[in-house]
Amino acid sequence: MTAPDYGRAFALWRDQAPQWREYTHHAFVEAVRQGDLPRPNFLHYLQQDYVFLMHFSRAWALAAVKADSLSEMRAASATVHALVHHEMPLHVEICAREGIDAAELEATVEAPANLAYTRYVLEAGYSGDFLDLMATLAPCVLGYGEIGARLAGSGGPYSDWIETYGGAGYQQLCHDVGALIDDALVHRLGAQWHSLPRAARLSDHFAMATRLEVGFWDMGLAGV
Amino acid sequence: MTAPDYGRAFALWRDQAPQWREYTHHAFVEAVRQGDLPRPNFLHYLQQDYVFLMHFSRAWALAAVKADSLSEMRAASATVHALVHHEMPLHVEICAREGIDAAELEATVEAPANLAYTRYVLEAGYSGDFLDLMATLAPCVLGYGEIGARLAGSGGPYSDWIETYGGAGYQQLCHDVGALIDDALVHRLGAQWHSLPRAARLSDHFAMATRLEVGFWDMGLAGV
Amino acid sequence: MTAPDYGRAFALWRDQAPQWREYTHHAFVEAVRQGDLPRPNFLHYLQQDYVFLMHFSRAWALAAVKADSLSEMRAASATVHALVHHEMPLHVEICAREGIDAAELEATVEAPANLAYTRYVLEAGYSGDFLDLMATLAPCVLGYGEIGARLAGSGGPYSDWIETYGGAGYQQLCHDVGALIDDALVHRLGAQWHSLPRAARLSDHFAMATRLEVGFWDMGLAGV
Amino acid sequence: MTAPDYGRAFALWRDQAPQWREYTHHAFVEAVRQGDLPRPNFLHYLQQDYVFLMHFSRAWALAAVKADSLSEMRAASATVHALVHHEMPLHVEICAREGIDAAELEATVEAPANLAYTRYVLEAGYSGDFLDLMATLAPCVLGYGEIGARLAGSGGPYSDWIETYGGAGYQQLCHDVGALIDDALVHRLGAQWHSLPRAARLSDHFAMATRLEVGFWDMGLAGV
Numbered sequence: 001m002t003a004p005d006y007g008r009a010f011a012l013w014r015d016q017a018p019q020w021r022e023y024t025h026h027a028f029v030e031a032v033r034q035g036d037l038p039r040p041n042f043l044h045y046l047q048q049d050y051v052f053l054m055h056f057s058r059a060w061a062l063a064a065v066k067a068d069s070l071s072e073m074r075a076a077s078a079t080v081h082a083l084v085h086h087e088m089p090l091h092v093e094i095c096a097r098e099g100i101d102a103a104e105l106e107a108t109v110e111a112p113a114n115l116a117y118t119r120y121v122l123e124a125g126y127s128g129d130f131l132d133l134m135a136t137l138a139p140c141v142l143g144y145g146e147i148g149a150r151l152a153g154s155g156g157p158y159s160d161w162i163e164t165y166g167g168a169g170y171q172q173l174c175h176d177v178g179a180l181i182d183d184a185l186v187h188r189l190g191a192q193w194h195s196l197p198r199a200a201r202l203s204d205h206f207a208m209a210t211r212l213e214v215g216f217w218d219m220g221l222a223g224v
Numbered sequence: 225m226t227a228p229d230y231g232r233a234f235a236l237w238r239d240q241a242p243q244w245r246e247y248t249h250h251a252f253v254e255a256v257r258q259g260d261l262p263r264p265n266f267l268h269y270l271q272q273d274y275v276f277l278m279h280f281s282r283a284w285a286l287a288a289v290k291a292d293s294l295s296e297m298r299a300a301s302a303t304v305h306a307l308v309h310h311e312m313p314l315h316v317e318i319c320a321r322e323g324i325d326a327a328e329l330e331a332t333v334e335a336p337a338n339l340a341y342t343r344y345v346l347e348a349g350y351s352g353d354f355l356d357l358m359a360t361l362a363p364c365v366l367g368y369g370e371i372g373a374r375l376a377g378s379g380g381p382y383s384d385w386i387e388t389y390g391g392a393g394y395q396q397l398c399h400d401v402g403a404l405i406d407d408a409l410v411h412r413l414g415a416q417w418h419s420l421p422r423a424a425r426l427s428d429h430f431a432m433a434t435r436l437e438v439g440f441w442d443m444g445l446a447g448v
Numbered sequence: 449m450t451a452p453d454y455g456r457a458f459a460l461w462r463d464q465a466p467q468w469r470e471y472t473h474h475a476f477v478e479a480v481r482q483g484d485l486p487r488p489n490f491l492h493y494l495q496q497d498y499v500f501l502m503h504f505s506r507a508w509a510l511a512a513v514k515a516d517s518l519s520e521m522r523a524a525s526a527t528v529h530a531l532v533h534h535e536m537p538l539h540v541e542i543c544a545r546e547g548i549d550a551a552e553l554e555a556t557v558e559a560p561a562n563l564a565y566t567r568y569v570l571e572a573g574y575s576g577d578f579l580d581l582m583a584t585l586a587p588c589v590l591g592y593g594e595i596g597a598r599l600a601g602s603g604g605p606y607s608d609w610i611e612t613y614g615g616a617g618y619q620q621l622c623h624d625v626g627a628l629i630d631d632a633l634v635h636r637l638g639a640q641w642h643s644l645p646r647a648a649r650l651s652d653h654f655a656m657a658t659r660l661e662v663g664f665w666d667m668g669l670a671g672v
Numbered sequence: 673m674t675a676p677d678y679g680r681a682f683a684l685w686r687d688q689a690p691q692w693r694e695y696t697h698h699a700f701v702e703a704v705r706q707g708d709l710p711r712p713n714f715l716h717y718l719q720q721d722y723v724f725l726m727h728f729s730r731a732w733a734l735a736a737v738k739a740d741s742l743s744e745m746r747a748a749s750a751t752v753h754a755l756v757h758h759e760m761p762l763h764v765e766i767c768a769r770e771g772i773d774a775a776e777l778e779a780t781v782e783a784p785a786n787l788a789y790t791r792y793v794l795e796a797g798y799s800g801d802f803l804d805l806m807a808t809l810a811p812c813v814l815g816y817g818e819i820g821a822r823l824a825g826s827g828g829p830y831s832d833w834i835e836t837y838g839g840a841g842y843q844q845l846c847h848d849v850g851a852l853i854d855d856a857l858v859h860r861l862g863a864q865w866h867s868l869p870r871a872a873r874l875s876d877h878f879a880m881a882t883r884l885e886v887g888f889w890d891m892g893l894a895g896v
Contacts, residue, residue, distance in 0.1 A: 057297060058575075061288035064281075064304060065346075066799050068873075070330075073281060074308050080288060080301045088294065106294075110656075112663050116560050119567035122289075126574040127506075127738050129801045189861070190868050198860050201740075208558075215560050282799075290575050292649075334880075336788050336887050343791035350798040351514050351730075353577045412646050413637070420638050425516075432782075439784050505745060509736035512729075512752060513794075518778075521729060522756050528736060528749045536742065570737075 004149050004171070006142050007178030009185055012194060013138065013206035023139070023210050024147050028217040035156030038223070042158065043098055045220035047108045050091045052216075055118035057083040059125060059137060066130040068187065075180050079173075094160075113219040117212040124205055131188065131198075134181045135205040139213050145174035228373050228395070230366050231402030233409055236418060237362065237430035247363070247434050248371050252441040259380030262447070266382065267322055269444035271332045274315045276440075279342035281307040283349060283361060290354040292411065299404050303397075318384075337443040341436040348429055355412065355422075358405045359429040363437050369398035452597050452619070454590050455626030457633055460642060461586065461654035471587070471658050472595050476665040483604030486671070490606065491546055493668035495556045498539045500664075503566035505531040507573060507585060514578040516635065523628050542608075561667040565660040572653055579636065579646075582629045583653035587661050593622035676821050676843070678814050679850030681857055684866060685810065685878035695811070695882050696819050700889040707828030710895070714830065715770055717892035719780045722763045724888075727790035729755040731797060731809060738802040740859065747852050766832075785891040789884040796877055803860065803870075806853045807877040811885050817846035 003014060014020050028045075031037035057080050064076035095105050117140070125133035148165025156162075164170060185193045193199060227238060238244050252269075255261035281304050288300035319329050341364070349357035372389025380386075388394060409417045417423060451462065462468050476493075479485035505528050512524035543553050565588070573581035596613025604610075612618060633641045641647055675686065686692050700717075703709035729752050736748035767777050789812070797805035820837025828834075836842060857865045865871060 054294065054297070057301075058289045058291070061285045061297075061301060061304075064285035065283075065289065067282070070278065070308065070312065073278075073285075073304075077281075077285060077301065077304045077308055080285075080297075081305050084294065084298050084301055112564050112660060113560070115568060115656075116564035119571040120563060123567040123570045123574070126571070126798070127801075129799075129804075132801075186869075188868075188870050188873075196860075196862050196868075197858075201860075208563075212560060336884060337784070339792060339880075340784050340788040343795040344787060346795045347791040347798070350574070350795070351577075353575075353580075356577075410645075412644075412649075414644050420636075420644075421634075422636050425636075432787075436784060502742065502745070505749075506737045506739070509733045509745075509749060509752075512733035513731075513737065515730070518726065518756065518760065521726075521733075521752075525729075525733065525749065525752045525756055528733075528745075529753050532742065532746050532749055 004146055004174065005178075006145065006174045007182045009134075009181045009202075010138060010142050010178050013135065013203050014142075016203045017139070017207040017210040019207070019210050019214050020143075023213045023217070024143055024150070026214060026217040026221075028221040029147055029151070031221070032158045032161065033151045033154045033156070035154075035158060037158065037221075039098075039157075041220060041223040043095070043100065044223050046091060046095055046098075047100065047105060048111055048114045048216075048219065050088065050095070050105050051108050051110045052114055052118060053083060053088050053091065055115075055122065056137075056140065057088070059118065059121045059133065062122065062125045063130060063133050063137070066125065066133060068130065068184075072130070072180070072184065075176070079177075090164075111219050111224075113212075113215040117209065117216055120209060120212055130184055131202060132205055134184060135202040136209045138177070138181060138206055139209040141177050142174050143210070143213060145171060228370055228398065229402075230369065230398045231406045233358075233405045233426075234362060234366050234402050237359065237427050240427045241363070241431040241434040243431070243434050243438050244367075247437045247441070248367055248374070250438060250441040250445075252445040253371055253375070255445070256382045256385065257375045257378045257380070259378075259382060261382065261445075263322075263381075265444060265447040266385075267319070267324065268447050270315060270319055270322075271324065271329060272335055272338045272440075272443065274312065274319070274329050275332050275334045276338055276342060277307060277312050277315065279339075279346065280361075280364065281312070283342065283345045283357065286346065286349045287354060287357050287361070290349065290357060292354065292408075296354070296404070296408065299400070303401075314388075335443050335448075337436075337439040341433065341440055344433060344436055354408060355426060356429060358408060359426040360433045362401070362405060362430055363433040365401050366398050367434070367437060369395060452594055452622065453626075454593065454622045455630045457582075457629045457650075458586060458590050458626050461583065461651050464651045465587070465655040465658040467655070467658050467662050468591075471661045471665070472591055472598070474662060474665040474669075476669045477595055477599070479669070480606045480609065481599045481602045481604070483602075483606060485606065485669075487546075487605075489668060489671040490609075491543070491548065492671050494539060494543055494546075495548065495553060496559055496562045496664075496667065498536065498543070498553055499556050499558045500562055500566060501531060501536050501539065503563075503570065504585075504588065505536070507566065507569045507581065510570065510573045511578060511581050511585070514573065514581060516578065516632075520578070520628070520632065523624070527625075538612075559667050559672075561660075561663040565657065565664060568657060568660055578632060579650060580653055582632060583650040584657045586625070586629060586654055587657040589625050590622050591658070591661060593619060676818055676846065677850075678817065678846045679854045681806075681853045681874075682810060682814050682850050685807065685875050688875045689811070689879040689882040691879070691882050691886050692815075695885045695889070696815055696822070698886060698889040698893075700893045701819055701823070703893070704830045704833065705823045705826045705828070707826075707830060709830065709893075711770075711829075713892060713895040714833075715767070715772065716895050718763060718767055718770075719772065719777060720783055720786045720888075720891065722760065722767070722777055723780050723782045724786055724790060725755060725760050725763065727787075727794065728809075728812065729760070731790065731793045731805065734794065734797045735802060735805050735809070738797065738805060740802065740856075744802070744852070744856065747848070751849075762836075783891050783896075785884075785887040789881065789888055792881060792884055802856055803874060804877055806856060807874040808881045810849070810853060810878055811881040813849050814846050815882070815885060817843060 060076055060079045064073050067073040067076055092102055121136040124136045144165045148170060151162045152166030154162055189196055284300055284303045288297050291297040291300055316326055345360040348360045368389045372394055375386045376390030378386055413420055508524055508527045512521050515521040515524055540550055569584040572584045592613045599610045600614030602610055637644055732748055732751045736745050739745040739748055764774055793808040796808045816837045820842055823834045824838030826834055861868055
């Protein structure tokens, strides 16, 4: 199966990230697809993912701070809005259904494999610019899109989760984010940005963030 | 006339800012109230204010990055959303009616008296924490509220502008922001925060930001 | 054996960090003490530590940016100076002696357990203030001091490393950094800072950074 | 008289900054050259410049945080070191000779025209990357070099000040900073960096910082 078309930068960075397949075809992902991931592991993952989303939202807010134009600001702030007013409440709801109440969720102690990714993203964004932020955010946003697209229709106990990312809404978001990244690159570095030294660094950011996503799935699979 | 009640920190900081009255009763403000501010000056102010709002929105996005809880994130991100999706389009619309099109507005060269304030806020926020950001943002948000409340019903050619800030919607926002600040202070520094050394620094931030607001009105009045 | 006296904040935070003993008495540390740590593991650790020091120096530079006074700036900038002009060249030299040249050292790929700590520190510093930075930097600076003081005189193949941290120079640095932290706390939050809500957050930062140091030793012991 | 050769980026940005001549030939500068600047104005300038240097040092420390290599870190941290351990103590000494003691110097209230520049630099650096920082720092560092080179040998009551910037030590620093900037640009954006969209933004930063330097001299001349 070919990868979804989320734009030019994604296609390039994806090809250059040694662990992209390890991430998108991770045993955790396959266990979700086949429905044999133990429920406690899924819940542990969801709790960690709640904390992850908090910091991920902060990273998108930082993208709004570092935006260069009103349209970049709007794209970034709309993403923050969606995360804190829609995606995070969904996590609260799913967890509540499983007997994890809001207080327990809030009290989740962040695992090192969890914080490694979000702090890497936030630090790259603070120390670098909007592009560094995009290159480190992309593996999460677009990788989940690619996984969702591949797993769509698998059914099973985790079909809700699968359809969240495989559905039209999330796929559209991935196309929009891919376009935001491509436009931001051309706007700053010109159409030949991929031939600049800067391009290698952005690709390295994408590759490292991909590696950290693998670590996140490892944690999810181990359940601790 | 007594000041509106926007909470405890505001009451304290306002009393300690030597130029608070100079800011809120500035000749620019009085000219708006009496309707004798020359139209070109008002338009010049509006154009500068458009650029101001861009950076002010970035500062609120930084508050979302620096938030400590989901509720602080939501408050900050809702403000960014309102600024970039509502208040800034309103500026575009008013300017368009006056013959200043979007391209001209976007091309506005930021005046030093304009950038002094927003960069002061953003830098205080980057170098400090959420509270430093609140103390520097407050004179603008709450000062406009106090001015709007005082000028409400004045009528005249600038009544639209006056009612924007004097109206119930903006006044509610001021109460909410005042409460956000009070809660953030207690949450971090306890109920006796005003007796800590830190309090003097926050008050200094508020006073300096007030001084920079005076500079902004000076620029508006001079029309250059 | 009692812990070295590096000041009041350190004594408090150390007692509240559940993994402090696990960090300072880690199997990696014991293997260094007894001299039975395999050489390749030590070299792998040194290479990772070189990358670590690069980012650690950046974190101390951020402390200079976030300083509140000339004396805080001087303390922070002197540390950066020592790290980039003395400690890092020492790593280069030791590695060179072992056949790892400068180019190979520069090309070291950062392990996730390595970056987790430095990015946590840098992000805490960017998002928070000088105190957040101090609370996250302390476990490394002062923990190495405590380990060095305990291991001093052990001899063996790693005695150079041991005496670097156990020696008078580094011990003095630890006393100075401890005093810098204590002064910074009182200067901002007053003498009763430990009773403020803020104190819990600083202690949490110290505890999490300690946990990430354990992860760093784990990586060193595993040698990958 | 031709401008000193501080490298390629400087030559380009200087030509594109509309107010470069207004800055480097400002009436304040001419009054220093001819020795007819009133002493109180010079002292007022020195006091403001002391506060300026504090924030300017913080901006160079931020450059160390945002550096991409050990050599960039060393260059930036050496500059911070020189500023806080040499240049600032010199200001303290000169002011002391004139009857302004250290306590009065520390208590200087920052003028808006002063803070506008440093906060612009710091915010550009926080929101952007190392290059944004260099483009905003350059007008101060290199402009003083150009002024010093032009005024060297003028004699008069301000010859100490003139020779500080016109002397071999400061001129060398300007050559080094010019080379640091040129290398940083090529390292990130390639040899043709001037043809990228990014180049316009960097040039705009240089031009705005130049404008803010004019404002600083205006303040110095007005003496308030």
